[in-house]
Amino acid sequence: MSTLQKWDAVEHLGSEEEMALYLEACLEENDPALVAAALGDIARARGMAQLARDTGLTREGLYKALSADGNPSFATIMKVIKALGFTLHAEAS
Numbered sequence: 001m002s003t004l005q006k007w008d009a010v011e012h013l014g015s016e017e018e019m020a021l022y023l024e025a026c027l028e029e030n031d032p033a034l035v036a037a038a039l040g041d042i043a044r045a046r047g048m049a050q051l052a053r054d055t056g057l058t059r060e061g062l063y064k065a066l067s068a069d070g071n072p073s074f075a076t077i078m079k080v081i082k083a084l085g086f087t088l089h090a091e092a093s
Contacts, residue, residue: 004014008039013045016085023086033068039080040066046084 013019019042026038043051043066054061057076065072066080081088 008043010045013042019045019084020086021078033070036066036070036072036077039077039084040070042084043080051080051083055079 026034
């Protein structure tokens, strides 16, 4: 009998393009918790310690805020997006 293995998005985020596409797909879902978790996945793929230095936030605080159960402020989301090298765009639907 085979066992299921836990799927981790981080293992599939090997390039900047993959990270950007992943974040964009999550943004399209209009789910704040999903966006925060996606940013957490991207941060783990890049290195949470460096992101903490770049944002001025603690590693522990970032892990908590960017988890599926986290509830980060919009200011935190914007700091993380900027530190990860992404920009947020608005587009008429």
